[in-house]
Amino acid sequence: MPRSFLVKKYFTSKKPNYSELESQADPFSAVPERYPLAELPTGENGSSAAYYPTGLVWNVGILPALYAPVSPSTPSPPGPLDLSSQSSSSSSSSSEEDEGRTSDPPSPEPADCFQCARCRKSYSSPAALSRHQLTCAGADARASPAGRSAFHCKHCPKEYNSLGALKMHIRSHTLPCVCTTCGKAFSRPWLLRGHIRTHTGERPFSCPHCNRAFADRSNLRAHLQTHSEVKKYQCGACSRTFSRMSLLHKHSLTGCSSS
DNA sequence: CTGGGGAAGGGGCCC
DNA sequence: AGGGCCCCTTCCCCA
Numbered sequence: 001m002p003r004s005f006l007v008k009k010y011f012t013s014k015k016p017n018y019s020e021l022e023s024q025a026d027p028f029s030a031v032p033e034r035y036p037l038a039e040l041p042t043g044e045n046g047s048s049a050a051y052y053p054t055g056l057v058w059n060v061g062i063l064p065a066l067y068a069p070v071s072p073s074t075p076s077p078p079g080p081l082d083l084s085s086q087s088s089s090s091s092s093s094s095s096e097e098d099e100g101r102t103s104d105p106p107s108p109e110p111a112d113c114f115q116c117a118r119c120r121k122s123y124s125s126p127a128a129l130s131r132h133q134l135t136c137a138g139a140d141a142r143a144s145p146a147g148r149s150a151f152h153c154k155h156c157p158k159e160y161n162s163l164g165a166l167k168m169h170i171r172s173h174t175l176p177c178v179c180t181t182c183g184k185a186f187s188r189p190w191l192l193r194g195h196i197r198t199h200t201g202e203r204p205f206s207c208p209h210c211n212r213a214f215a216d217r218s219n220l221r222a223h224l225q226t227h228s229e230v231k232k233y234q235c236g237a238c239s240r241t242f243s244r245m246s247l248l249h250k251h252s253l254t255g256c257s258s259s
Numbered sequence: 260c261t262g263g264g265g266a267a268g269g270g271g272c273c274c
Numbered sequence: 275a276g277g278g279c280c281c282c283t284t285c286c287c288c289a
Binding site (some may be wrong): 226 | 260261262263264265266267268269270271
Binding site (some may be wrong): 245246249 | 278279
């Protein structure tokens with residue numbers, strides 16, 4: 001029986017187990033297996049109106065077939081899709097709940113004509129393309145003359161193609177943003193701000209359907225799926241749909257008798 | 260056991 | 275270059 005989402009304890013007694021978090025702070029110890037992203041179809045459907053289409057679900061079972069030919073450099077079909085292309089093209093997520101503040105491209109028509117030679121992503125301006133190319137490893141990894149990333153993290157084995165990307169990553173080691181209330185440290189200021197909401201109880205993101213409020217936009221987005229009759233993530237084996245990919249994942253591992 | 264919420268991590272893009 | 279924000283994803287916990 002689904003838990004009612006109408007009842008909410010806004011100031012629950014539940015406390016974050018930070019000691020536990022600290023214990024799993026090693027960013028390299030747990031690299032969970034990635035699952036096929038329930039991603040929007042690329043291309044024509046960039047409209048934000050398609051965010052919660054009642055008839056549209058993400059049948060991850062067909063994703064390998066859909067995406068496999070795209071990149072010859074991605075041999076394992078169910079492997080992680082290119083998150084960069086995902087983010088740049090995922091205007092899907094722009095939505096009824098985000099108050100128009102998303103970074104959706106203004107037009108569903110792909111007017112971008114500046115294409116990255118490495119990964120084939122398109123951009124609307126040369127500047128945008130240049131910025132992308134700073135970090136793009138692309139299919140052939142031409143970022144450095146040796147064909148490898150040029151900037152290595154001294155704290156871990158990760159490599160980056162730009163100093164900026166490396167600096168960004170290093171913040172995850174140095175954790176310069178510290179909560180003055182509890183002392184927990186974060187890599188980004190906005191992560192800290194989100195954390196501070198756990199202290200203040202601020203919930204700026206409200207569900208238009210049930211008035212439930214969330215401190216995190218992504219959590220609201222996940223919540224909105226619960227209002228949808230047809231969930232976003234579909235099991236390729238039994239066609240059952242789920243509101244979260246993690247639930248689909250769980251279902252695939254344990255619950256689906258068809259797989 | 261399952262669905263859902265809370266919290267957090269991290270890469271990418273825009274300004 | 276750096277900050278801010280976006281999005282996706284994951285893990286944990288609870289009902």
